Amino acid sequence: MTATYQETYDAWQANPHAFWHSAAQDIDWINPPNKVFDPESGVYGRWFPDASCNTCFNCVDRHVERGRPGQAAIIYDSPITGSKRTISYSELKDEVSSLGAVLQERGVCKGDRVIIYMPMVPEAIFAMLACARIGAIHSVVFGGFAANELSIRINDAKPKAIISASCGIEPNRIIAYKPLLDEAIELAAHKPDTCVILQREQLSADIIPDRDIDYRTVVDEAMASGKTSECVEVKATDPLYILYTSGTTGEPKGVLRDNGGHMVALSWSMKAIYAMAPGDVFWAASDVGWVVGHSYIAYGPLLHGCTTILYEGKPVGTPDAGAFWRVIEEHKVSVLFTAPTAFRAIKKEDPAGEFIERYDLSSLKGLYLAGERADPDTIQWAEDKLKVPVIDHWWQTETGWAIASSPVGLETMKIKKGSSSVPMPGYDVRVLDDEGHRVGNGTLGNIVIKLPLPPSCLPSLWHADDRFRHAYLDEFPGYYKTSDAGYLDEDGYLFIMARTDDIINVAGHRLSTGGMEEAVSNHPDVAECAVIGVHDDLKGQLPLGFLILNSGITRDVSEIEREVVKLVRKTIGPVAAFKNVVTVKRLPKTRSGKILRGIMQKIADGQDYKMPATIEDPLILDEISEVLGKTAAG
Ligand code: COA
Ligand code: AMP
Numbered sequence: 001m002t003a004t005y006q007e008t009y010d011a012w013q014a015n016p017h018a019f020w021h022s023a024a025q026d027i028d029w030i031n032p033p034n035k036v037f038d039p040e041s042g043v044y045g046r047w048f049p050d051a052s053c054n055t056c057f058n059c060v061d062r063h064v065e066r067g068r069p070g071q072a073a074i075i076y077d078s079p080i081t082g083s084k085r086t087i088s089y090s091e092l093k094d095e096v097s098s099l100g101a102v103l104q105e106r107g108v109c110k111g112d113r114v115i116i117y118m119p120m121v122p123e124a125i126f127a128m129l130a131c132a133r134i135g136a137i138h139s140v141v142f143g144g145f146a147a148n149e150l151s152i153r154i155n156d157a158k159p160k161a162i163i164s165a166s167c168g169i170e171p172n173r174i175i176a177y178k179p180l181l182d183e184a185i186e187l188a189a190h191k192p193d194t195c196v197i198l199q200r201e202q203l204s205a206d207i208i209p210d211r212d213i214d215y216r217t218v219v220d221e222a223m224a225s226g227k228t229s230e231c232v233e234v235k236a237t238d239p240l241y242i243l244y245t246s247g248t249t250g251e252p253k254g255v256l257r258d259n260g261g262h263m264v265a266l267s268w269s270m271k272a273i274y275a276m277a278p279g280d281v282f283w284a285a286s287d288v289g290w291v292v293g294h295s296y297i298a299y300g301p302l303l304h305g306c307t308t309i310l311y312e313g314k315p316v317g318t319p320d321a322g323a324f325w326r327v328i329e330e331h332k333v334s335v336l337f338t339a340p341t342a343f344r345a346i347k348k349e350d351p352a353g354e355f356i357e358r359y360d361l362s363s364l365k366g367l368y369l370a371g372e373r374a375d376p377d378t379i380q381w382a383e384d385k386l387k388v389p390v391i392d393h394w395w396q397t398e399t400g401w402a403i404a405s406s407p408v409g410l411e412t413m414k415i416k417k418g419s420s421s422v423p424m425p426g427y428d429v430r431v432l433d434d435e436g437h438r439v440g441n442g443t444l445g446n447i448v449i450k451l452p453l454p455p456s457c458l459p460s461l462w463h464a465d466d467r468f469r470h471a472y473l474d475e476f477p478g479y480y481k482t483s484d485a486g487y488l489d490e491d492g493y494l495f496i497m498a499r500t501d502d503i504i505n506v507a508g509h510r511l512s513t514g515g516m517e518e519a520v521s522n523h524p525d526v527a528e529c530a531v532i533g534v535h536d537d538l539k540g541q542l543p544l545g546f547l548i549l550n551s552g553i554t555r556d557v558s559e560i561e562r563e564v565v566k567l568v569r570k571t572i573g574p575v576a577a578f579k580n581v582v583t584v585k586r587l588p589k590t591r592s593g594k595i596l597r598g599i600m601q602k603i604a605d606g607q608d609y610k611m612p613a614t615i616e617d618p619l620i621l622d623e624i625s626e627v628l629g630k631t632a633a634g
Pocket of ligand 1: 119142143144145168170171175285286287290292314315316338339341342345370371506507508509539574575576577
């Protein structure tokens with residue numbers, strides 16, 4: 001790539017269709033697109049409306065056919081189980097083709113949904129690709145969610161099959177997935193026909209006859225008997241996957257990703273943003289259950305013929321704060337992508353970076369951070385210790401790839417710490433006030449993207465066009481609302497500062513405090529509650545629950561608080577990291593009854609706040625400060 005960032009961005013603005021038509025040349029289409037964009041179809045238009053393709057073919061088969069059969073497609077490195085495994089592109093094709101045949105035999109057809117509830121094992125990627133191969137729509141559910149959350153997704157996606165594993169492994173415990181899966185199916189109104197269960201040696205699961213089949217047995221049988229599946233032709237606009245993400249209520253939003261636009265944008269990003277060449281090793285230290293895992297553990301690197309690392313471990317404690325450096329040295333990683341929280345965890349254990357000195361990190365060209373705001377201290381530390389560019393880039397489950405970044409494959413731009421750099425081609429990013437007027441440089445406002453969104457971004461929510469319009473498009477007509485607040489500076493650099501809704505970011509995981517409040521209020525002794533996100537040095541934010549108990553309660557309050565913590569863990573899952581609760585007499589509200597969560601957060605974080613004119617009773621703020629043991633300036 002020879003054009004600079006500005007030239008590339010300008011070229012896109014001058015002729016977006018020509019830009020994406022050119023990017024689409026990297027894809028092997030079954031029917032190449034004649035039309036790049038149709039503004040009349042879908043909610044705001046659709047990309048590559050007349051093209052057809054298969055994403056699995058582009059991720060797997062074409063690399064086997066064209067010179068990469070023996071190259072490692074996936075390197076599975078699992079310090080938590082003490083195992084490693086390399087899967088070549090050719091092996092990947094055999095496995096995925098056989099698993100696709102198993103699913104087809106079980107009646108899974110094009111357009112059917114398949115839920116994948118798995119830990120970080122290669123079979124999770126095989127499952128995603130097998131669905132893509134046969135035209136089924138996968139929906140991966142993160143393993144840290146509890147049965148109730150899984151059942152909500154089962155009811156919404158109505159999967160014909162579920163692919164899962166006997167267990168996941170965390171540093172302090174083995175998590176039996178199968179009982180969670182069974183409970184979720186029990187809770188759900190919709191029942192899958194088949195569950196394909198990967199038995200892991202750490203804990204085996206009970207198999208329910210007539211419904212469950214053993215992953216290894218059925219795939220091995222399919223391979224032995226030569227059963228394969230072909231890459232099914234799908235429309236570029238057909239869904240590849242649904243990924244549920246936190247909304248402002250307990251009901252998650254089913255973000256839709258299509259096949260064609262997704263491939264085009266991810267392929268472009270691998271070159272222009274991450275400066276990767278086919279054959280290079282890419283490592284996204286995330287989880288397949290999150291969008292980062294979808295785009296940059298699975299699809300992006302494989303589309304581009306890279307080797308992807310699938311790491312089942314933590315940044316610290318598996319076994320130590322040198323784990324990331326060991327993986328980089330051993331597998332010659334070119335680019336590492338993770339959440340800032342992982343670096344904060346490493347920095348806390350090894351502030352001097354002594355572990356870094358012990359490894360040869362010469363293969364590493366860059367570190368990319370996303371998932372939450374990268375604080376300048378963490379960026380500085382990483383730059384000093386790793387001596388490579390550290391790039392904060394901003395994106396969302398909804399977009400599937402970066403909205404703003406430094407496009408290293410085009411040009412190494414000046415880094416401004418605290419900024420996720422500049423908008424990528426495809427994204428016309430604006431900052432608006434609450435009335436929808438553009439604000440000046442340096443002024444904080446609502447960050448929006450002018451429609452249409454570029455390829456890969458959600459065309460809608462699964463079976464919920466109205467919710468899509470309401471949640472993202474209605475407030476600022478003609479724009480997509482990101483629900484992030486921030487500002488642009490005089491050089492066009494974007495600074496993402498906060499969410500404008502009730503979403504909090506805990507260890508790079510996106511969570512809804514509204515969802516937690518729904519869980520808390522199910523406790524019989526709780527009359528009212530509020531959950532806010534408070535600052536945490538390691539995880540960025542942590543949830544904090546405020547409870548008002550029913551009058552006349554004589555039980556021990558701390559016992560009720562413990563039960564509430566357990567209830568949230570049981571309802572949402574350990575990933576909520578909901579461990580702190582305080583009981584108060586009253587919650588601060590406006591005269592119209594709105595709980596002043598923003599002010600409670602400021603008190604909890606020890607920040608100054610302005611007393612709102614509409615507050616019902618200012619004294620309540622003193623009570624809150626007292627309970628939190630904080631003083632806040634009024
Ligand atoms: N299955 C089941 N439980 C899981 C899980 C999974 N896949 N992943 C996490 N959990 C559990 C954890 O064990 C923990 O349980 P606990 O309350 O019993 O300790 C809880 O969920 C909270 O997890 P987390 O917030 O991730 O905390 P942690 O202490 O386990 O790890 C970090 C903290 C910072 C090391 C870790 O979050 C991390 O590496 N994050 C960066 C990478 C990343 O995942 N980014 C996502 C987007 S890029
Ligand atoms: P998710 O959909 O889980 O990827 O979370 C998306 C949200 O995480 C965004 O809307 C932001 O609030 C936050 N986020 C992601 N990346 C960044 C970043 N680089 N800087 C600031 N916030 C970020």
